[in-house]
Amino acid sequence: MEEFIGGLWHRFITRAATRSYPQAVVRLADMERTAGILFRALGGDPGLRVAPAAEVEHGARRNWLARLAHTGEKTAHAARDDETLRLPAEITLFPERSLNRDLYLWLIAQGAALDVDQALADNWIVANQTASAATLAAFPGFATRYRRLVDAVLAERPDPAKLPADEAAAERAIRQALLAPGSVGSLPAARKPPTPVALWLYPAPVSIDRRQSPANPTPAESRDGGSKTSDATERRRQAQREDMPDGKNGLILPFRAESLLSFADFVKVNRAHDEDTDDDPAKAAGEMDTISVAQDGHDTSSKVRFDLDLPSAAHDDFPLQSGILLPEWDWKKQTLKRDMCSVTVLDARDAEPGPLPSRLVRPARSLRRQLEALTPARRWIKNQPEGTELDIDACVRAFADRRTGHSVGNSGGYQSCERRERDLCCLVLADLSLSTDTWVSDDQRVIDVIRDSLWLFSEALGATGDPFGIYGFSSRRREHIRIHRIKDFDEKIDDRIRGRIGALKPGFYTRMGAAIRYATTILAKRPEALRLLMILSDGKPNDVDHYEGRYGIEDTRMSLNAARQEGVRPFCVTIDKEGQGYLPHLFGPAGYTILRNPAELPARLPRLYAQLTAG
Incomplete structure (x- = not known):
């Protein structure tokens, strides 16, 4: 009975003290895609990602009911640093859902205009006012939303008349800064921090x-x-x-x-x-x-x-070429560091030649039939003055014209056969990092999906006659980047290539920038007009050293820019459900696709290739 009464009291006092409106909740998960698009559209750094903010103790004064119920001690501050824009995981501050959504939109706009260096220099109140004024000046459409939000926020904030003198002065300064951004130069000192301002971004942890x-x-x-x-x-x-x-x-x-x-x-x-x-x-x-x-x-x-x-030399794959030096982009120093990465090209040691797995024979036959439409076809050009065969129709017309007295001269009585070739090639670059060892179903891992995809892709492209190559990559720091040769452009699909695909296994990390640069050097030597680079990945670029977060993203982006300058067209196929946050920055809005179900990759990959090369 005592526990039952205690539970009732806890629920009652918590409900009475909590100043939130769960029925009007708006979650970041529902706004995440909109947040990224809007942040970049407003001029924000395209390399930043949007992520939830953690709740921290704010230390501000609370009313007696909140202290009694032990509620309101923590809040999720919106924040921004060089790599991430942090927003609350959910907003229930206002009774209207539209206001909670507008608060998300305003925080995104505030983050796009915020001067991070000024905010980190303990001038965060000035930095937020400057960002607010700049946003309202550049985008007047935000003015109405901002005024509604300010009125709603001020209604929820404590009354300065009920606060001690020092805290009241700080509260009045915050109210003035919200009503007229740019009018307050500093925040008066107080014994307690002011109540968090929902419209501002705080210094990042x-x-x-x-x-x-x-x-x-x-x-x-x-x-x-x-x-x-x-x-x-x-x-x-x-x-x-x-x-x-x-x-x-x-x-x-x-x-x-x-x-x-x-x-x-x-x-x-x-x-x-x-x-x-x-x-x-x-x-x-x-x-x-x-x-x-x-x-x-x-x-x-x-x-x-x-x-x-690293495996010993006796158990590792055969090194075909080593010591290939490649550059790497340092985004903090904004410079390209020469000869920073060392690449080793490997050939599978345990690859035993074998046929296509029986479970893939029927899907491979179906994909080949679909891609046969891309095969260059023979076309007869008629009524030619020269050719390999007589044009019977042209000869009959000429004979009839002469018999009726309407001869128009020798217009050509031959036909020639023309074969139009597709002037393109493709290189598939597969991520073989250790994360591909994760399970996507009860009986299938990511690496298994990649193997099936490469098997079907290679079989299907045999129907088009397009030259293509297949490589895999993984890394362990910048001095050991492993490129696995699976199929060169001059090799034909046979049991030996199928055995190399079957021997693929998870490797180490994902230093994607170096792998793309190596693939670009291969494609740059090809004579075809269209050179397609298809990247299969399951997550962000990363490595065991400093190659993670923004550093890896920016290096990969610079390698993709260099590939485009060489006439290479990159395209990414990923199963990373969070790829929407960074892939537009790397590949552009039409340069990638995200597969929600990894099991779809084997069948989708050849069809994506057909769509990319159909024109």
């Missing part, structure tokens, strides 16, 4: 800089082997570095009740072990405002995984 990390990754950093799977929310957390406790006499402490919770923060827990099946570190991290990171000197890699170690 400081994240750990990986460049300050040791040169060699810890087992926890490297155990995933380039897998793109992560927390579904991908929320940014505040982070700070701490020294690792030595653990000496850790349990011999003078008993103080207030020390119990703080001591738990420094309990040494190895969460990288495969045996820890009951722990949920992602859930634990999701409930923390600040994550402390310390470098542990103990190596536990022997208990985790070995598959990221």
Whole structure:
């Protein structure tokens, strides 16, 4: 009975203290695509991605009912840094759904105009006013929405007359800045932070800089082997570095009740072990405002995984060519670094020649029939003065004209055969990173889908006669980029090529920029007019070193720009459900396609090729 009454009281007091409107909720997941398009249309950095913001304690004054119910302690601040625009995962601030949606649109516009350097310099109130004024000046259509939002926000904010003098001064300054952006130069100091301003972006949480990390990754950093799977929310957390406790006499402490919770923060827990099946570190991290990171000197890699170690020469694929140096784009310095990446071209060691798998024989036959329409056809040109055969119709007409006295001279009585060739070629570049080892169904992995796709693609293109090549790639840092030769342009489809496809296995990481540059050097030597580069991928570019996030995205973008300058037409086929956030920045609006169901890739790939080359 006591627990029942306590539950009723908790629900009642929480409902009474919560100042939100769940019935009018608008979620970022529903606005994500619109957010990206609008952000870029308003002049925002096209390389930024949109992601949910984490809830953090704001420290502002709360009313007595909120303190009693322990509600309103945290809020999700909209924020922006060099790589990400963070927006609340959902907005329930206003009773009207249209207002909540307009708040999303305004925060997107604010993020597009915000000066990040000014915001990081603790002038965030000035930076937000400048961004607001610039947005209203450049896009007057936002003025009506902004006024409605300001009126709604001011109605929800605390009354300055009921606040202490210092907090009241800060509140009046915020109200003035909202009503007339640019009129407030600084925020008056107060003992407590002001209530969060829903229309403004706050400084982004400081994240750990990986460049300050040791040169060699810890087992926890490297155990995933380039897998793109992560927390579904991908929320940014505040982070700070701490020294690792030595653990000496850790349990011999003078008993103080207030020390119990703080001591738990420094309990040494190895969460990288495969045996820890009951722990949920992602859930634990999701409930923390600040994550402390310390470098542990103990190596536990022997208990985790070995598959990221490079194989020995006796068990690795045959190196066909090594030491190929390629450049890499440093987006922070805005410079192209020469000879930064080393490429090794490999041939499969364990590839045994074999026929096409029996389960693919019927789909391959069907695709070949569909693509036979693209095969160059023979066409007879009639009524020619010269040719390989007589044009019977022309001869009969000439004879009839002469008999009737209407001869028009020798107009040609021959016909010639013309064969029109398709002046194009294609190179397929497949991502073979370790993330392709993930399962897409009960009996099929991503790498299995890629194998089936390459089998069917190669069989189907045999019906068109178009020259094509197939390569795969993975990487482990910039000095070891692996290009797997599956089929060269001058090789025919046979059991040997099918055996190479069957020998494909997951590799390491995804340094996509270097792989695209190598593929461009191959296509640049081809004589065809249309040179198509089809990229099969399952996620973002990344590697174990600094090649992740914005760095990998921008390097890949620069490699694609260089490919276009060489006359190469890139096109990406991906199964990454979050690809909408970065693929338009890389390939343009018509340069990619996202397959929601990975099992569709084998059948879709040849058809996509037919669509891209039909003209």
